[in-house]
Each structure stands twice: as structure tokens, then as C-alpha cells.
Amino acid sequence: MLYFYTKLVDLLDTIFFVLRKKSSQITFLHVYHHIVVSLLCWASVAWCPQTVILEVFCLLNSIVHTVMYFYYLLAALGTTIQSYIQWCKPYITGLQLVQFVLFLMYAFYCIILEDMANYPLIYKWFGALQPIVFLIMFSKFFIKSYSKSKSN
Template identity: 40%
Template sequence: MLQQISARVSEVSEFLMKGTDPRLKGYLLMGSPGNMSAILVTYIFFVLVAGPRFMANRKPFQLKEVMIVYNFTMVAMSIFIVYEFLMSGWATTYTWKCDPVDYSDSPQGLRMVRVAWLFLFSKFIELLDTVFFVLRKKPGQITFLHVFHHSFMPCTWWWGISFAPGGMGSFHAMVNSVVHIIMYFYYGLSAAGPRFQKFLWWKKYMTAIQLVQFVLVSLHVTQYYFMDSCDYQIPLFIHLIWMYGTFFFVLFSNFWYQAYIKGKRLPKLEASPNSRANGTTGAKASVSITNGISNGSSHRENGHVGKPKNY
């Protein structure tokens, strides 16, 4: 029975891998969807089952220094990813309209493949956001939205770059990396302590930045539906990106309305920048839910009050 199931899974995997970009052979995790799936299943199991059990009778780990290094490392990686996306097409040959995938072995085509893979790889690194929540015993910050986003993005992007590394469909990855520069920089400063509080005056714009991201992504792919013709090779990805951008825009807009218009999620003190990562409650937690992935240390832990994180 197990052999039959294994054989069937192998057949399905081989069928799905037909047509994938051969230029990705040799890249870490790109051999088959099995490795990617195993990581994500392990992630979900650890976050929801194994991790909480492991920490049940233990004190929270103090990870302030780790958080500082982690956040600023992600800033550096995001800056590099944005630069590579620009140099691979968006600031050179792309029209910002209907840009097909370059499947050639040209230097620019191969450069786009590399940065598309690096963006995917960064999504697996970001799984540590939730791992830090578990180790610091912040279960209130591990929301459905957070876990869904962190597991959904690596999976969809794995298939995305397997068939279409670059072109019109890579715009949202570049925009997302720009947002991550801002977000991880914010939380790096937040984790560094109260002496950096004066540099965090722009915390109230975090949710607005997220909303702008989803508007830009949705508007960019919406062009596709009004073009007389577009030779982007795999339209399915355009539809998925449009749905993804619209879905999260609605979620973030609802948060904005509840928190800032109705004021239901605002606490007496201002919400902390690393709310989800910080494990704070009330509006702090709500702010970070909106931002999907936060990881720095709490402003309260650092001696002051602070706010959210990202997608």
C-alpha cells in the first residue's frame, strides 16, 4: 500500500515538474516540491504543536541580541533583493506593463532567475519570525493570518519561480522587498532599546505602507485585464497575484477601519512596534496581526511603549 502511494506521489510530482524552468536545476530546494513541502509542514507542526509543548514548562528565551542581528540582516538582504530586481529588468528593460519572462541564458535573464530564487529563499528564512514567537512564549501573536501568510507565500512562490522566474509576475516580489526594508529596519531599531525611540516617530505609518503595497500590486496586475494583448507566458500567476493583493488589502483595510476609525483596537497606551513579535496584548497584538510578520523585541521590554510588522 505504501509503495503504491509513494509511486503515485512520484508520478504526480514528475507530471507537475514537467515544464519547469531548467535554469533552476541545482538551486537549493528547487529539485522537487517535496523538500519545500516538508519544510512548511514541519514549520506548521512546530508552531502549532511541538513548539508550544516544548516551551510549556520552560521560561521564555531572551533573544534581544538575536532579534537585532536577525532584523538588520533581513534589511540588508531585502536591499540586495530590490537592487537585483531593478538591475534584472525593472530598471533596465522592463516596461512596467506587460513584461514577459526572459527564458534565455542571457546574463540578465540568469540574473533574474537568481534574484527570484533569493526572494523565495528569504521567505523560508522569515519562518523564523514565528519560531521566535514560540521560543519567547508569545502565543497570542501566532494568529491564523500570520501562519497562513508565512506558509502560503513560500509555497506559491516556489511554484511561481519554477515556471516563471521574472517578468510581470515579479513586480509584487520587488514591492514586498521594499516594504521589508522599512519594516525590518523599524523592528531592528525597536529591538535595540529605548534610546532609539526618538527615531521611531513613523511607526503610525506602518499599516499605511502595507496598504500602499497591496494597492500597487493590485493596480499593476489589473493592467493585464485591460490590454488588447499580452504575451506574459503564464496568466494563471497574474490572476493569483491579483487575488492575493486584493485579499490582503481587504484584511488590512478592515484593520485600519477598526483600529483608527472606530478605535476599537487602540489601547490607552500606543501600540508597540514589535507587537506581534513582542507578544503584547490588546491593540498591540492587533497592530501586528495586521502586519503579518513581526519579530523584534517589545518596546515595553526595552523600557518604553511602542508598535507593528510586515508582509
């Protein structure tokens, strides 16, 4: 339940973007990702709250978000620090991509090899397909954001 609440807090990103007049950061990827993850968390809490699958997802995603928000904290300290940490942005996105690959492998492992009879069918497949969607969307973001800097 606590993890679900953290996903709702993540939605505050959008509010902060609006308040800072950074509407260019409110992309389809941003909105889709936050809404779908919040819905999947709610469904997990409602339908099958005590599962190893949820615990693995929460652990991996929490590690990625800890790294990401630590970067945001450092970046918020000013332009001097930003110049020292700018290099790690592609690595943070890369970490997110690795996370989605691990989620995808684990989701299909659970569906194919584990007994998941207590899960609603739509939840199993929607949850298993989301890492594919996120992998595609974040890969496009990665290419768009970081391949330009190499060509300039």
C-alpha cells in the same frame, strides 16, 4: 530564487514568536500571509521565473520589508528607543496597504492589458486575488490596532 529564499526566512518570524512566548502575534493573518507569499514565490520560480511581474512584486515587497525590519532592529535596541519610534508603526502598516493596492492594480493591468499566455490560469487569478485578501486582512488589522489608541 534569492527572493524566494528570503520569504522562507520570513517564516522564522513565527519561530521567534514561539521562542519569545508571543503567541498572541501568531495570528491567522500572520500565518496566512507568510504561507501564501511563500507558495506564490515558489510557483513563480517554478512556472515563470523570468518575468517583469515578479520583478515588480519583489522590488516593492523588498522595500516594504526593509523598512519593516529596520523598525524591528531599532525596536530590539530597547525600551528607550522604542518610545521614540512607536509613532511610525501605523505608517509601516499603511505602507503595506499601499503596497497591496499597487499590487492589485498591477496584477489586473497585467491580466487585462499584457499578454500573459505563458502563465497558468489558476496562477494568474490566485495571484491577482491575493492583494485583495491581504488588503482586507491588513485593513482590519490596521483598524483594530490603531483606531483603539485614538479612542483611549
